[in-house]
Amino acid sequence: xDVAFLNINYLLKxxxxxxxxxxxxxxxxxxxxxxxxxxxxxxxxxxxxxxxVYVYVVRGVPVLVLIFIAYFGLPRLGVDAPNYVAATxxxxxxxxxxxxxxxxxxxxxxxxxxxEAGLAIGLRWRQVLMQIQLPLGMxxxxxxxVTTASIAVKSTSYASIVGVWELTYASREVVERTLAAFExxxxxxxxxxxxxxxxxxxxxYLQRRYAAA
Amino acid sequence: xxxxxxxxxxxxxxxxxxxxTLTLVGMCLPVAVAFGMGVVLMRLSNHALIWAPTYAxxxxxxxxxxxxLILVVYYGAPLLGSRLDGxxxxxxxxxxxxxxxxxEVFRGGVSAVPRTQWDAGRAIGLRPAGVFFRVVLxxxxxKVVPAIGNQVxxxxxxxxxxxxxxxxxxTLSGKLVMERTAASxxxxxxxxxxxxxxxxxxxxGFHWLEIFSRKRN
Numbered sequence: 001x002d003v004a005f006l007n008i009n010y011l012l013k014x015x016x017x018x019x020x021x022x023x024x025x026x027x028x029x030x031x032x033x034x035x036x037x038x039x040x041x042x043x044x045x046x047x048x049x050x051x052x053v054y055v056y057v058v059r060g061v062p063v064l065v066l067i068f069i070a071y072f073g074l075p076r077l078g079v080d081a082p083n084y085v086a087a088t089x090x091x092x093x094x095x096x097x098x099x100x101x102x103x104x105x106x107x108x109x110x111x112x113x114x115x116e117a118g119l120a121i122g123l124r125w126r127q128v129l130m131q132i133q134l135p136l137g138m139x140x141x142x143x144x145x146v147t148t149a150s151i152a153v154k155s156t157s158y159a160s161i162v163g164v165w166e167l168t169y170a171s172r173e174v175v176e177r178t179l180a181a182f183e184x185x186x187x188x189x190x191x192x193x194x195x196x197x198x199x200x201x202x203x204x205y206l207q208r209r210y211a212a213a
Numbered sequence: 214x215x216x217x218x219x220x221x222x223x224x225x226x227x228x229x230x231x232x233x234t235l236t237l238v239g240m241c242l243p244v245a246v247a248f249g250m251g252v253v254l255m256r257l258s259n260h261a262l263i264w265a266p267t268y269a270x271x272x273x274x275x276x277x278x279x280x281x282l283i284l285v286v287y288y289g290a291p292l293l294g295s296r297l298d299g300x301x302x303x304x305x306x307x308x309x310x311x312x313x314x315x316x317e318v319f320r321g322g323v324s325a326v327p328r329t330q331w332d333a334g335r336a337i338g339l340r341p342a343g344v345f346f347r348v349v350l351x352x353x354x355x356k357v358v359p360a361i362g363n364q365v366x367x368x369x370x371x372x373x374x375x376x377x378x379x380x381x382x383x384t385l386s387g388k389l390v391m392e393r394t395a396a397s398x399x400x401x402x403x404x405x406x407x408x409x410x411x412x413x414x415x416x417x418g419f420h421w422l423e424i425f426s427r428k429r430n
Contacts, residue, residue, distance in 0.1 A: 057409065069401045073398030168278065171284070172284060179292070181288035189285075192278055
């Protein structure tokens with residue numbers, strides 16, 4: 001494992017890039033996805049069918065293909081974005097669809113009677129939305145959203161294929177230099193595991209808690 | 214739409230890549246399903262020496278990126294003295310990770326089967342393993358058909374990662390065509406359409422299976 005210790009600084013520096021990309025992806029896709037999901041849950045057929053098509057397409061296509069489209073497509077649109085920006089944009093487009101789908105489903109899963117009860121005690125429509133529908137819906141959405149966040153962290157490794165220097169790319173560099181494939185890749189897997197496993201545990205905990213409630 | 218004409222000319226190229234992707238799915242899926250069913254038995258064992266390591270390995274595999282597993286096999290195989298082709302390296306890594314995913318899916322199904330089914334199986338004289346494979350597992354699988362369908366779609370999409378180790382599958386065939394033509398990202402929209410057809414067929418198949426299994430229940 002000496003070779004892993006020698007390169008740990010390099011790998012941790014790359015892990016930071018992975019973390020930055022993961023945080024950017026999760027934050028942006030949650031904002032965009034929640035907005036889309038709420039809009040689709042509350043508005044008419046048009047918004048809903050647009051979102052359905054978007055979710056359907058994104059669900060059926062690998063992230064890597066979306067990353068390639070963003071990576072080669074952005075320059076053609078006149079946007080001179082660095083590769084990690086292109087990859088992050090693709091990841092946001094991918095995960096926003098999942099978030100939107102989860103949020104929409106959760107808001108619609110709030111029982112109608114709860115909403116009617118709110119209206120019956122004289123709350124305005126806006127108050128029912130802000131104080132009943134959204135809080136209850138988001139509570140239902142939270143466990144699957146946390147699971148999505150852990151998938152997002154793992155998906156940042158795909159960006160290495162278009163040359164983004166992050167943890168997976170750096171580990172590949174080190175392995176090609178040292179030939180210590182097992183030691184280096186195992187170390188890197190442990191780093192990914194240390195990021196993803198707590199998130200997974202959190203999702204399991206939330207699921208149990210809200211399932212009991 | 215001149216690029217569309219160009220893409221038309223490269224369809225045989227895409228088709229070869231498509232076949233590689235199909236081959237990968239065909240190699241990984243049966244292995245992952247079969248091993249997943251065996252692993253879930255180990256996961257549910259009463260002996261701590263069996264379930265604890267199984268649990269640890271499953272959780273580890275579920276929480277690391279697929280691409281990293283592919284790289285381990287790809288760079289690791291030569292160190293072990295094997296000159297494995299890239300496509301097999303990818304297939305092994307994807308099959309191993311999806312065994313772990315599917316084992317968790319099956320576990321959900323098994324815990325939804327009533328305890329009385331186990332007792333009933335024992336009462337008619339089956340051995341514990343016989344009860345599991347002939348009584349509990351068939352019911353468990355029927356309960357999680359939609360979840361298996363989702364996982365199969367994820368598997369199809371994960372096969373695109375072999376492009377990262379230079380296997381010319383559907384995704385990489387797109388990149389090769391792009392490099393040889395004036396077309397750019399448009400090629401990948403065609404590739405995306407190919408994947409969409411494949412994943413749609415898979416979901417439709419599992420949807421049909423779900424309806425079929427509901428009717429049987």
